[in-house]
Amino acid sequence: MIGLLTVVVVVLAILAIVQIVRVFELSSEVRKDDERENQLKANDYNGKLMLLFLVLMMGGFIWGTIAWWDIMLPKAGSEHGVKTDNLMALTMIVIIAVFMITQPLLFYFAYKYRGVTKNQKAEYIEHNNKLELIWTTIPAVVLAGIILYGLTTWIDIFSNEFDEEPIYVEVYSKQFGWNARLAGEDNKLGYANVRYIKGANIMGVDPDDINALDDRVVSELYLPVNKPVVFRFRSQDVIHSAYMPHFRLQMNCVPGTTTQFAFTPTVTTSEMRQDKGVMKRVDNINKLRMEAGEEDMYEFDYVLLCNKICGSAHYNMQMKIVVVEESEYNDWLKKQTTFAEAI
Amino acid sequence: MAQVAEHLDGTTAHDNHDAHDHHHKETFITKYIFSTDHKMIGKQFLITGIFMGLIGMVMSLLFRLQLAWPEQSFPILETLLGKWAPDGVMDPNIYLALVTIHGTIMVFFVLTAGLSGTFSNLLIPLQIGARDMASGFLNMVSYWLFFISSVIMVVSLFVEAGPAAAGWTVYPPLSALPQAMPGSGLGMTLWLISMTFFIAGSLIGSLNYIVTVLNLRTKGMSMTRLPLTIWAFFVTAILGVLSFPVLLSASLLLLFDRSMGTSFYLSDIFIGGQVLEHAGGSPVLFQHLFWFLGHPEVYIILLPALGITSEVISTNARKPIFGYRAMVGSILAIAFLSFIVWGHHMFVTGMNPFLGSVFTFTTLLIAIPSAVKAFNYITTLWKGNLQLTTGMLFSIALVSTFITGGLTGIVLGDSALDINVHDTYFVVAHFHIVMGLSAIFGLFAGVYHWFPKMFGRMMNKPLGYVHFWITFVCSYGVFFPMHFLGLAGLPRRYYANTAFPMFDNLVDINVLISFFAIAGGIAQVIFLFNFFYSMYRGKKAEQNPWRSNTLEWTTPVEHIHGNWPGELPTVHRWAYDYSKPGAEEDFVPQTVPLQPGEKATGH
Ligand code: HEM
Ligand SMILES: [Cu+2]
Ligand SMILES: [Cu+2]
Numbered sequence: 001m002i003g004l005l006t007v008v009v010v011v012l013a014i015l016a017i018v019q020i021v022r023v024f025e026l027s028s029e030v031r032k033d034d035e036r037e038n039q040l041k042a043n044d045y046n047g048k049l050m051l052l053f054l055v056l057m058m059g060g061f062i063w064g065t066i067a068w069w070d071i072m073l074p075k076a077g078s079e080h081g082v083k084t085d086n087l088m089a090l091t092m093i094v095i096i097a098v099f100m101i102t103q104p105l106l107f108y109f110a111y112k113y114r115g116v117t118k119n120q121k122a123e124y125i126e127h128n129n130k131l132e133l134i135w136t137t138i139p140a141v142v143l144a145g146i147i148l149y150g151l152t153t154w155i156d157i158f159s160n161e162f163d164e165e166p167i168y169v170e171v172y173s174k175q176f177g178w179n180a181r182l183a184g185e186d187n188k189l190g191y192a193n194v195r196y197i198k199g200a201n202i203m204g205v206d207p208d209d210i211n212a213l214d215d216r217v218v219s220e221l222y223l224p225v226n227k228p229v230v231f232r233f234r235s236q237d238v239i240h241s242a243y244m245p246h247f248r249l250q251m252n253c254v255p256g257t258t259t260q261f262a263f264t265p266t267v268t269t270s271e272m273r274q275d276k277g278v279m280k281r282v283d284n285i286n287k288l289r290m291e292a293g294e295e296d297m298y299e300f301d302y303v304l305l306c307n308k309i310c311g312s313a314h315y316n317m318q319m320k321i322v323v324v325e326e327s328e329y330n331d332w333l334k335k336q337t338t339f340a341e342a343i
Numbered sequence: 344m345a346q347v348a349e350h351l352d353g354t355t356a357h358d359n360h361d362a363h364d365h366h367h368k369e370t371f372i373t374k375y376i377f378s379t380d381h382k383m384i385g386k387q388f389l390i391t392g393i394f395m396g397l398i399g400m401v402m403s404l405l406f407r408l409q410l411a412w413p414e415q416s417f418p419i420l421e422t423l424l425g426k427w428a429p430d431g432v433m434d435p436n437i438y439l440a441l442v443t444i445h446g447t448i449m450v451f452f453v454l455t456a457g458l459s460g461t462f463s464n465l466l467i468p469l470q471i472g473a474r475d476m477a478s479g480f481l482n483m484v485s486y487w488l489f490f491i492s493s494v495i496m497v498v499s500l501f502v503e504a505g506p507a508a509a510g511w512t513v514y515p516p517l518s519a520l521p522q523a524m525p526g527s528g529l530g531m532t533l534w535l536i537s538m539t540f541f542i543a544g545s546l547i548g549s550l551n552y553i554v555t556v557l558n559l560r561t562k563g564m565s566m567t568r569l570p571l572t573i574w575a576f577f578v579t580a581i582l583g584v585l586s587f588p589v590l591l592s593a594s595l596l597l598l599f600d601r602s603m604g605t606s607f608y609l610s611d612i613f614i615g616g617q618v619l620e621h622a623g624g625s626p627v628l629f630q631h632l633f634w635f636l637g638h639p640e641v642y643i644i645l646l647p648a649l650g651i652t653s654e655v656i657s658t659n660a661r662k663p664i665f666g667y668r669a670m671v672g673s674i675l676a677i678a679f680l681s682f683i684v685w686g687h688h689m690f691v692t693g694m695n696p697f698l699g700s701v702f703t704f705t706t707l708l709i710a711i712p713s714a715v716k717a718f719n720y721i722t723t724l725w726k727g728n729l730q731l732t733t734g735m736l737f738s739i740a741l742v743s744t745f746i747t748g749g750l751t752g753i754v755l756g757d758s759a760l761d762i763n764v765h766d767t768y769f770v771v772a773h774f775h776i777v778m779g780l781s782a783i784f785g786l787f788a789g790v791y792h793w794f795p796k797m798f799g800r801m802m803n804k805p806l807g808y809v810h811f812w813i814t815f816v817c818s819y820g821v822f823f824p825m826h827f828l829g830l831a832g833l834p835r836r837y838y839a840n841t842a843f844p845m846f847d848n849l850v851d852i853n854v855l856i857s858f859f860a861i862a863g864g865i866a867q868v869i870f871l872f873n874f875f876y877s878m879y880r881g882k883k884a885e886q887n888p889w890r891s892n893t894l895e896w897t898t899p900v901e902h903i904h905g906n907w908p909g910e911l912p913t914v915h916r917w918a919y920d921y922s923k924p925g926a927e928e929d930f931v932p933q934t935v936p937l938q939p940g941e942k943a944t945g946h
Contacts, residue, residue: 018876021803025882039730042804046731049812050739057819064824071848072830073763081763088760095750102717102746109724110739114731115661121929122661122728122922126944131722132666132715139714146753147707151700154759158696175523175614194613204613233693237614238517239626241691241766245832248763252692254626255516256610259693285847298844305843307766309510309836310517311524312435316842 040116047114054107058100070284073245074277077302077323079264080157081248087153091146160262166228169221171304172203173253174236175311178304178319179203180221184214184338194236194255200342204236207343216336221304221321223265224329230262241308244321246272252308265323272323273300377487379479382902384486385465386797389790392457393874395493397867399448402441404864409433411850411857413839427505435838439508440526442836444500446511447534451541452496454644454782456489459583462647462789463552463576465797469895470570472561472912474905477554481547488544492537499533507534510836512637515608515629519600522615532601535594542591549580549587556580561894563914567671568933570893570918571664574671575650578678579643585682586639593632600624627692634685641778642681646674648785649716649745652738654918655792656720658891659735660727661929663919663944665719673712680709690758691765699758706756713749717742728922728929732889733807734792740815741784748777751826766836769829775822787814787870794877795884799900802881806873810866817863824852890930892918897934917944 076082113122168189170181181203183189190212196204205212223229233242235253242261243250251261272278278300285298306317324332378384405424408417416431427437464482468475476482499506508526509518513534521528556569556577569577599605600621608629609621657664664670686694686702720742729735751773754760764770794802828849833840840846840853887896894914898906912934920931925941937943 014872017872018880021806021876022880024805025803038804039732042808043729043731046736046808047729050731050736053815056816060819060823064827068824068827068852071827071852073832084759084763087757088754088763091754091757091760095753099747099750102721103743106721106724106739106742106746109721109727110729110731113660113724113727113729115728120728123726124663124922124924125665125722125726126663126919127666127669128722132669132719135718136711136715139711143707143710143753146757147704150703150707150757150759154700154703154757155696157759157762158699194611195618197613197618237612238520238523239514243766243832243834245763250691250762250765254693255612256623256625257627257693281848285844288847288850289844292847298847300845303843303845305832305834307834309439309514312439312838314439315435315834315837315839318843 036118040118043114044116047111047116050107050114051111054104054111057103057107061099070277070281074272074281075267075275076246076248077265077267077272078247078249079266080153081246081263082266083153083156084248087149090149094142094146158262160230162228162262164228166230166262167224168230168232169223170203170232170234171221171242171253172234172236173240173242173306173310173317175238176306176313176317178219178242178306178317180218180319181205181339182216182218182333182336183211184216186211186214189232190215190339192234197236201339203234205339207339213338213340215339216333217339217342218336219319221319222329222332223321223323224326225265225268225323227326228262228264230260233259233261238310239308240306240310240317243305243307244302245305246302250307268323268325269300269302270324272302377483379475379483380902380904381464381468381476381479381482382797382906384482385461385463387486388456388460388464388489389797391490391493392453392461392786393871395448395452395496396457397871398497399445399453400864400867402445402448404860405433406438406441406445407857407860409438409838410840411854413841433838436505436508436525438838439510439524439836440506440530443508443510443513443526444496444506447507448496449779450511450640450644451538452493454778454786455545455640456541458782458786458789459576459579459643459647460486460489460548461786462572462651462793463548463580465793466572466895467552467555467576468559469796469898469906470573470893470918471556471559471564472894472907472914473555473559474907474911476551477559478551481551485544485548485551488540488547492540492544495533495537495540499530499537502529502533504528504530506530512630512633513597514633515597515600515626516612516614519597519609520612520614520619532598535598538594539591542587542594545583545587549583552576552580553584561911561914564933567668568914568917571653571667571670571674572647572650572893574674575646575653578674579646579650582639582643582646582678582681586636586643589632590636593629593636596632597629627689627694630689630692631685634688635682637688638685639678639681641774642677644778644782645745645785646678648741648782648788649674651785651789651792652720652741654893655734655738655788656723656742657919657921658792658889658930659730659732659738660723661730661921662723662727663921665722665725666715667917667919669715670719673715676712677709680705680712684709684756687756687758687761690761703756703758707753709756710749710753713745717746717749730889732791733802733804733811734788736808736811736815737784737788737791740811740818741781741788744776744780744784744818747823748773748775748781752777763832764829766834767829768825768833768835771835772822772825772829775825776818780818780822787811790874792889793895794874794881795888795900796895798878798881799884799902800877800879800881801884801888802877803873806869810869810873813866813869814863817859817866820859821856821863824856828852887932890928892920892930892932894933897932920944 168183172179188211190209191206192204194204233253235255240253302321304319420428421431427434504525507530517523596607606621606624609624612619684706687706914933915936922929
């Protein structure tokens with residue numbers, strides 16, 4: 001019944017609008033509105049609206065940047081993250097500058113040259129080699145700079161040169177959770193394949209590999225500060241992506257192969273919690289949580305999120321990472337059960 | 344040329360071979376359904392595309408409800424989604440399915456078939472001075488393959504376990520294993536079958552466009568006198584022919600992996616409590632194949648929109664397009680480069696870092712021809728006599744979004760920066776603005792501009808303006824704030840952001856975005872109304888309402904089979920003699936011979 005009524009109302013509404021538009025059009029025909037005259041008026045107010053839009057857009061952009069500054073990620077917690085952030089800052093400055101130049105030109109011209117009189121005439125300009133050369137060269141030069149800077153950073157991130165022996169950690173993903181495996185005293189990860197998965201051996205570690213015996217499987221990862229870490233990523237079922245936004249680190253976990261990312265965490269979790277920027281964000285979040293009636297308060301932690309669509313609980317696939325001083329890390333490590341003990 | 348066209352026409356449409364003389368004797372079926380007339384086929388593509396677009400848009404509004412008010416109950420969700428929204432709360436699986444089908448529909452069905460299919464069909468013969476496509480019959484087949492593929496895609500929404508839900512990129516193993524998600528069962532099979540039909544149709548169409556542009560140009564229409572629309576459609580068709588077959592192969596291999604036990608993409612998988620037999624395949628291989636199509640695809644979407652814009656801006660600025668040769672050159676450069684950048688979608692798949700460097704380099708190179716295009720558009724406006732018709736407004740909006748979205752591409756194309764924004768909302772913002780909005784604006788510009796050519800009537804002007812302004816404001820309102828979400832580290836394809844307290848401060852932005860989305864969605868009703876109303880009741884169009892130079896406006900308003908009643912027109916000049924000094928009017932159609940003493944533009 002309600003369905004029928006809705007249909008009737010919609011149909012009547014459409015009919016009504018048809019009639020209104022019809023009357024409107026007929027009346028303009030009766031008035032013998034000159035088509036060109038009409039268009040000139042439309043040009044005038046649409047050109048002005050273009051200018052208004054420009055103001056709104058620029059205002060909105062500036063307002064958003066200020067208002068939302070503090071929702072963007074806080075400072076990087078890793079060595080390469082700082083470099084990435086610098087590159088990002090420079091790139092942003094360049095593209096925002098271009099945005100701030102080209103958009104006003106576009107909308108201002110749309111306003112300035114709107115046709116408002118009958119005898120306004122456009123200037124016949126086909127091309128201009130000098131101008132075209134300029135705006136091919138300038139982007140080319142600026143891009144060359146960005147490319148060079150970007151590639152240096154990229155190669156630096158993946159150079160895999162370490163001043164000291166790195167720690168090897170395997171990050172293991174499956175629907176829908178993470179585990180990590182630490183290499184143990186020998187700092188060598190034992191061989192693994194999903195075909196070995198059985199009972200407590202949830203990561204499919206080869207029990208016959210002596211390197212595996214001292215490996216430790218954990219579901220919350222501690223890392224020592226200022227020591228290079230090599231993450232090896234594996235997946236048990238579908239592709240996942242290990243995303244650690246605070247380290248500016250991401251790598252896909254691909255079944256059938258391992259991928260790798262080496263980095264050095266430089267800020268401990270507790271230092272991060274003391275950071276001004278982080279505190280500001282956390283306070284704000286807690287205020288919002290209180291307003292929303294949440295009980296428990298948020299505290300900063302490094303997290304690992306899944307960032308490749310992987311199924312129904314993709315949105316809730318996380319692992320906590322804690323960065324601590326080396327001594328604390330060693331204490332923690334000792335408390336974890338080894339693979340030999342676990343099976 | 345004319346004879347060739349006539350000859351082809353006569354052999355392909357033999358059941359009504361005397362159509363020129365008594366086209367009114369066509370039956371309803373041959374005129375409206377199995378038509379071989381390019382103008383009718385163009386309209387068929389448009390209406391199918393609009394219908395699919397409506398589905399895609401409603402889907403986006405549904406998941407915007409979920410994103411702004413996660414896991415709250417909305418009766419409308421239960422009405423539309425049934426068992427997938429018990430008590431009006433959306434299920435995570437259907438969220439992913441909606442996102443997937445929304446993306447698929449928008450990219451392929453609306454902006455590939457609906458945009459390129461409509462305007463290539465309508466404009467190629469009309470603007471080059473041909474009686475029809477090289478093969479009217481294949482052209483009809485192309486549309487019907489697209490139609491079948493649309494039907495299969497829509498049917499897949501109703502299967503028991505739900506439609507495909509692995510994202511529009513359907514990466515295996517997720518898309519290959521029914522154990523991995525419900526959508527990877529029958530829904531995924533139908534998705535692949537639908538895409539197979541789609542690709543077949545698109546290939547036939549593209550081949551037809553290429554042959555037509557090369558062979559059926561009328562006398563005097565040299566390649567350098569082609570309007571930029573035709574250049575864009577022509578190059579787009581070449582891109583499609585070279586890249587779609589790769590997606591076809593990729594899909595077929597995926598079908599084999601799914602149903603015949605092959606292991607192209609699968610290896611070492613433990614799922615549902617057991618190890619699968621598959622060994623030796625590589626999921627990353629699929630991504631290479633997919634993006635070998637996928638990246639050219641974004642230009643298959645964008646180039647026709649840019650072509651339309653060039654034409655509409657030049658006509659309505661009453662000025663030649665600035666730097667015609669540079670525009671053609673940049674289309675060609677973009678097309679070429681688009682084949683060697685696909686790896687920028689895969690920087691964090693564990694690819695060799697050196698390879699990553701190469702892809703960064705080629706990707707950022709594309710910024711140069713793109714910048715040239717943007718500057719040329721802006722300069723075309725400069726010192727013009729701008730007629731701000733609805734088509735013109737959408738074209739200017741396109742230039743704006745093309746710039747905004749192109750600029751964030753410089754961030755994403757830089758491998759070092761992509762590490763941290765890959766697959767976040769920053770990407771969603773980028774591709775919606777540069778590809779989604781730009782192409783949709785191009786589509787709207789085209790519809791408003793060529794509506795009189797398609798239906799012989801004008802669209803209602805005030806309604807057009809209202810539609811434009813709400814759409815434009817809401818578009819930026821929806822997608823601009825998403826940059827900030829991405830920079831906050833928010834991953835895309837998340838059903839809800841509530842599992843991470845660190846995202847609790849993003850709720851306001853998500854609500855704001857959803858409000859803009861709903862308002863923007865409602866504005867499309869105005870467009871739909873205007874479109875269908877004007878089709879039947881709109882003001883009758885004059886022959887050349889925008890006082891334009893190109894050949895399509897020399898045909899009679901009433902459509903006739905063969906386009907021109909008498910001989911085909913002869914072309915004497917390029918398409919952009921607007922406001923030429925010495926000319927009487929501010930436009931000189933391409934069919935007007937050079938006046939004594941008039942200098943031909945160097946083309
Ligand atoms: C009504 C306007 C639209 C809204 C509100 C909208 C919104 C969204 C949102 C929120 C997502 C999900 C992002 C994620 O979770 O990853 C999405 C995905 C997507 N949209 Fe749109 N969109 C709109 C129009 C378009 C248009 C015009 C296109 C054409 C290119 C498009 C193409 C896509 C694609 C390709 C995806 C990715 C699907 C996937 O992740 O598999 N959308 N859209
Ligand atoms: Cu996952
Ligand atoms: Cu790409």
